[in-house]
Amino acid sequence: MVANNERFEFQTQHLIDIINKTEAYVVGLQLPEGLKRKSIDIASKLEQSTCVEVIVSANPCYGACDIDTDILDDVDILFHFGHSELDDCKYNEKIYYIKAASEINISEIVKQAMENIKAYRVGVLTTVQHVHKLEEVRKIIESCSRECIIQKGDTRIAYPGQVLGCNFSSAEIDECDEYLYIGSGEFHPVGVAVATGKPVMVADPFMDKTYYVDPSRILRQRSAVIAKSLDSSTFGILVSSKIGQYRMELAKYLKNLAKKHGKKAYILTMDRVTSDQLLQFKVDAFVNTACPRIAIDDVGHFPSPMLTPQEFEIVLGERKWEKLVFDEIRGVQ
Amino acid sequence: MVANNERFEFQTQHLIDIINKTEAYVVGLQLPEGLKRKSIDIASKLEQSTCVEVIVSANPCYGACDIDTDILDDVDILFHFGHSELDDCKYNEKIYYIKAASEINISEIVKQAMENIKAYRVGVLTTVQHVHKLEEVRKIIESCSRECIIQKGDTRIAYPGQVLGCNFSSAEIDECDEYLYIGSGEFHPVGVAVATGKPVMVADPFMDKTYYVDPSRILRQRSAVIAKSLDSSTFGILVSSKIGQYRMELAKYLKNLAKKHGKKAYILTMDRVTSDQLLQFKVDAFVNTACPRIAIDDVGHFPSPMLTPQEFEIVLGERKWEKLVFDEIRGVQ
Numbered sequence: 203m204v205a206n207n208e209r210f211e212f213q214t215q216h217l218i219d220i221i222n223k224t225e226a227y228v229v230g231l232q233l234p235e236g237l238k239r240k241s242i243d244i245a246s247k248l249e250q251s252t253c254v255e256v257i258v259s260a261n262p263c264y265g266a267c268d269i270d271t272d273i274l275d276d277v278d279i280l281f282h283f284g285h286s287e288l289d290d291c292k293y294n295e296k297i298y299y300i301k302a303a304s305e306i307n308i309s310e311i312v313k314q315a316m317e318n319i320k321a322y323r324v325g326v327l328t329t330v331q332h333v334h335k336l337e338e339v340r341k342i343i344e345s346c347s348r349e350c351i352i353q354k355g356d357t358r359i360a361y362p363g364q365v366l367g368c369n370f371s372s373a374e375i376d377e378c379d380e381y382l383y384i385g386s387g388e389f390h391p392v393g394v395a396v397a398t399g400k401p402v403m404v405a406d407p408f409m410d411k412t413y414y415v416d417p418s419r420i421l422r423q424r425s426a427v428i429a430k431s432l433d434s435s436t437f438g439i440l441v442s443s444k445i446g447q448y449r450m451e452l453a454k455y456l457k458n459l460a461k462k463h464g465k466k467a468y469i470l471t472m473d474r475v476t477s478d479q480l481l482q483f484k485v486d487a488f489v490n491t492a493c494p495r496i497a498i499d500d501v502g503h504f505p506s507p508m509l510t511p512q513e514f515e516i517v518l519g520e521r522k523w524e525k526l527v528f529d530e531i532r533g534v535q
Numbered sequence: 536m537v538a539n540n541e542r543f544e545f546q547t548q549h550l551i552d553i554i555n556k557t558e559a560y561v562v563g564l565q566l567p568e569g570l571k572r573k574s575i576d577i578a579s580k581l582e583q584s585t586c587v588e589v590i591v592s593a594n595p596c597y598g599a600c601d602i603d604t605d606i607l608d609d610v611d612i613l614f615h616f617g618h619s620e621l622d623d624c625k626y627n628e629k630i631y632y633i634k635a636a637s638e639i640n641i642s643e644i645v646k647q648a649m650e651n652i653k654a655y656r657v658g659v660l661t662t663v664q665h666v667h668k669l670e671e672v673r674k675i676i677e678s679c680s681r682e683c684i685i686q687k688g689d690t691r692i693a694y695p696g697q698v699l700g701c702n703f704s705s706a707e708i709d710e711c712d713e714y715l716y717i718g719s720g721e722f723h724p725v726g727v728a729v730a731t732g733k734p735v736m737v738a739d740p741f742m743d744k745t746y747y748v749d750p751s752r753i754l755r756q757r758s759a760v761i762a763k764s765l766d767s768s769t770f771g772i773l774v775s776s777k778i779g780q781y782r783m784e785l786a787k788y789l790k791n792l793a794k795k796h797g798k799k800a801y802i803l804t805m806d807r808v809t810s811d812q813l814l815q816f817k818v819d820a821f822v823n824t825a826c827p828r829i830a831i832d833d834v835g836h837f838p839s840p841m842l843t844p845q846e847f848e849i850v851l852g853e854r855k856w857e858k859l860v861f862d863e864i865r866g867v868q
Binding site for chain 1: 568571572574575578579588589590591592593594595603605606609769771773774776783787799801802803804805806812813815816817818
């Protein structure tokens with residue numbers, strides 16, 4: 203996801219080059235929520251500079267998992283901004299992924315972070331809008347006489363060192379001692395801390411601060427959700443139809459697991475998981491197989507407790523409580 | 536749309552018969568918002584009585600225009616409840632339309648209405664949940680020594696006398712003097728009054744009251760929206776991707792019309808039109824080609840005025856103000 207206050211380079215000339223190369227006549231634009239208000243400016247520029255007709259996707263968009271598949275029937279090509287392609291769900295050759303590279307300077311905040319990192323082998327992680335700065339980060343870390351490790355993730359991860367809200371596979375580096383996460387928000391670094399059990403330092407260039415994440419608050423919340431669901435007998439298992447979030451097989455596995463334990467479970471499919479829609483379903487708890495962030499970011503906002511698949515396994519006694527991890531949507535390593 | 540407080544017959548045995556006949560293994564359920572909370576009961580009954588696996592659509596659903604097309608990939612058949620088929624967008628042979636016939640008694644309220652109707656030729660209109668009672672209504676009207684006219688609409692209308700929120704074609708009866716509408720809510724009868732210019736008496740069996748509709752309040756609101764948009768220079772033209780609401784050709788026509796008048800217009804596509812999503816687009820006014828009820832029912836709830844296509848024509852000077860009608864989505868007569 204992209205913060206509202208970032209400055210971005212939209213590469214208008216690059217868009218025009220693609221339009222000319224593909225001879226597209228109708229062009230779709232899909233921008234994530236944090237950038238969506240730029241849609242009309244971009245549409246206006248493209249219609250003025252070329253002969254194309256532009257159609258703008260107004261559906262909410264939170265990631266490359268969330269391609270507007272309906273608009274593809276209306277357009278020759280679709281520019282999807284702000285996210286990198288998820289290789290494992292390459293949907294359609296009409297889609298061009300346009301990076302919204304952040305122009306913010308990160309070197310000062312990385313230097314500041316390095317003053318507090320004592321570990322020798324530092325694994326570096328960030329989101330797609332800063333990946334073009336990682337070689338600069340490597341130089342800073344090596345100039346501090348440390349080893350810098352920037353590792354490729356699985357097939358859902360386009361760039362070395364990149365993490366998604368649903369995928370920390372770039373952080374599976376056995377030999378590193380500590381992680382440095384560059385970006386804003388706690389979700390990604392907390393996920394890395396839970397997944398790896400190692401310290402994660404955040405260098406936040408927007409807030410201009412550095413700190414070690416403390417996953418204990420979120421883990422306490424998750425334990426409370428699990429505890430509340432232990433006596434539940436009826437579950438609603440949520441499946442999103444979004445192309446990069448669709449996990450029907452997992453949902454069916456969980457439904458069978460529930461049955462094995464004498465519980466009732468119903469599969470509920472939807473595009474976007476919202477608390478309003480869930481009000482319609484009287485179940486004791488929900489199990490969310492859609493975007494793994496939803497259960498955690500929106501904890502307490504749903505009409506019944508919402509578990510991740512791994513937490514549901516704990517509720518059913520199929521997984522040990524100590525084995526609690528964040529849910530991820532993984533590609534192939 | 537279906538009121539929350541209605542009692543319905545869900546025809547469980549009919550569903551089981553269809554399952555047996557089609558040998559379906561995976562069955563989808565789609566219920567409209569007013570009935571959605573029954574989904575899990577129905578799923579539970581079907582899974583107990585047959586060998587099927589049920590998948591429930593949790594997406595919002597407001598009409599037969601609003602088929603959950605994503606769920607069709609996951610199921611052998613889909614039961615779509617509470618709406619009749621729109622012939623002009625017959626989507627898929629997997630879909631079975633299950634009427635949710637209302638059990639409420641309507642004869643008393645119709646008799647009460649007839650005491651106040653002085654006209655001789657009475658056109659009768661209602662929504663799908665009461666159409667099975669129209670022969671009973673005919674008898675009551677004829678027993679009052681009046682002529683009862685129940686006319687078939689265009690191809691979007693499944694039953695004689697039926698109206699939709701977006702289609703009053705069953706009310707195009709030149710020879711009738713007055714209309715009797717059976718149902719709750721003002722939208723349908725006001726639409727009929729505006730479309731025909733004739734008096735419309737409502738017989739509301741839920742509120743147990745009868746009254747003539749007065750379209751003047753809604754027409755004043757519409758005039759205010761038009762007036763506010765006269766100086767607008769940038770428009771967002773909304774297109775829904777819902778199968779029965781998709782009017783891209785109309786949107787392109789309107790965009791060209793705007794251009795002809797020196798105005799800027801951008802086509803914005805989305806599944807469901809919500810005020811939250813429209814906040815992202817800074818335009819002077821919206822023009823809605825999706826469900827015709829949205830601009831009218833939710834007037835004042837959008838970040839900029841929302842016009843219907845006909846109102847946009849008035850704004851551009853392409854239609855006379857006196858020719859204002861409700862927007863409809865018509866089939867073939």
